[in-house]
Amino acid sequence: MIGVGLIGYGLGGRVFHAPFVAATPGMELRAVVSCDAAKVHADLPGMAVAPDVATLLSRADIDLVVVSSPDALHAEHALAAIAAGKHVLVDKPFATSLDDARAMVAAADRAGVVLTAFQNRRWDADFLTLQRLIADGALGDIVQFESRFDRWRPTAPAIWKEARQGGAWFDLGPHLADQALRLFGRPDAITADIATFRGGAPAPDWFHVVLHYPNCRAILHSSKLAADHSLRFAVHGTGGSWIKHGLDTQEPAILAGMAPSDPAFGLDPSRGHYTAAEDPAARQPTDNERGDYAGFWRALAESLGGRGENPVPAGEALQVMEVLEAGLHSARERRTIAL
Known part of the structure; x- marks a missing residue:
């Protein structure tokens, strides 16, 4: 049994980590670092709540530490663990x-320990569907890939996440960049425009980033002032196009109280549409793969047990960080940055 310790019980700890540790065979959540024990116990009665990171790390029954603290503490907490x-x-x-x-x-x-990054969006229903379409050859050679996380949040709430270093680019950008790297590999260059459009917002809330590949451009976009924010993917290739609206349903399902083991978990009712190059007038609905955030956790358990590979190797996390940091430089210097 892999003993798990969780640092932080905000949205990440409460929605993306604790429920999936509980649902993963061979894993057991044994302690949570939080300054609000009542909040933890409301969801996890009887859970050991550590007052600080040092207390958690002193426990011999903790094998895996999940760092879900504020961004600025990630390196400090990871290095300590x-x-x-x-x-x-x-x-x-x-x-x-x-x-x-x-x-x-x-x-x-x-x-000699395993270090991994939580890139759960690799297991989104829509992204798994896109990977299937690419593998099947339906899209041919991709020439334009547009990936969006838009929101309608015209007022910035007074929370630390709205003031995080890098703003939306370091919040939603890691997901979009990781997915692009999974599909196309390391880009040759990056051109980024990062801005703040909401009055009083403490950090950037909009970005438009282009990753340059020899025969393709990957466009990563996010706005918090998009009243119509349904477009998720627009992918165009020599074999056809695929357009997808609507976000993956797994996060809202957990927030609504659905367990990862529920038969309906991971189902995305918003089908995308495929248009074949040989018949541009015809749009065909495409069935979605089932979203599977639990797949990350199963793979991690297998890796820690010596029976499989790290689902998100640290080297891949470094590639995402390279893109994020180059994006900041590009936006600040208003030029394309070679990678």
Whole structure:
């Protein structure tokens, strides 16, 4: 049994981590670091609540530490867990700088522990569907890939996440960048425009980023002032186009109280539409794959048990951090940055 310790019980800890640890065979959540024990016990009666990270790391029954603390603490907490000999899962963003991310990876290599990044959006229903379409050859050679996370949140709430370093680019950008890297690999260059449009917003709330590939452009976009925010993917290739509206349903399902084991969990009712190059007038609905955030956790359990590969190797987390940091430089210097 893999004993799990969770640092932080905000949205990440409560929605993306604790329920899936409980649903993963061979894993058991044994302690949570939180300053609000009542909040933890409302969901997890009887759970051990540690007052600080050092207390959690001193426990011999903790094998894996999940870092779901505020971004600025990711590197500090990950390095402390690695020094304590624990395997580590870090929420996004992996770190707030590429230098910190490299230090984390180097420390894990020296300690011989598993270090992974929580890139759950690889297991979104729509992204799994897109991967299937590409593998089947339906889209041919991709020439334009547009991936969007838009919102309608015209007023910035007074929470730390709205003021995070890098703003929306370090909040939603890690998901979009990771998916693009999974599909196309490391880009040749990046051109980024990052801006703040909401009055009083403490950090950027809009970005438009282009990843340059030899025969393709990947467009990553997010706005918090999009009244119509349904478009998720627009992918065009020599074999056809695929357009998808609507976000993956797994996060709202957990928030609504659905368990990952529920037969309806991961089903996305918003089908995309495929248009074949040989018949542009015809639009065909495409069935979605089932979303499977639990797949990340099953793979991680297999990896920690020596029976499989790390589902998100630390080297892939470094590639995402490279793109994020280069995006900041591109936006600040108003030029294309070679990678």
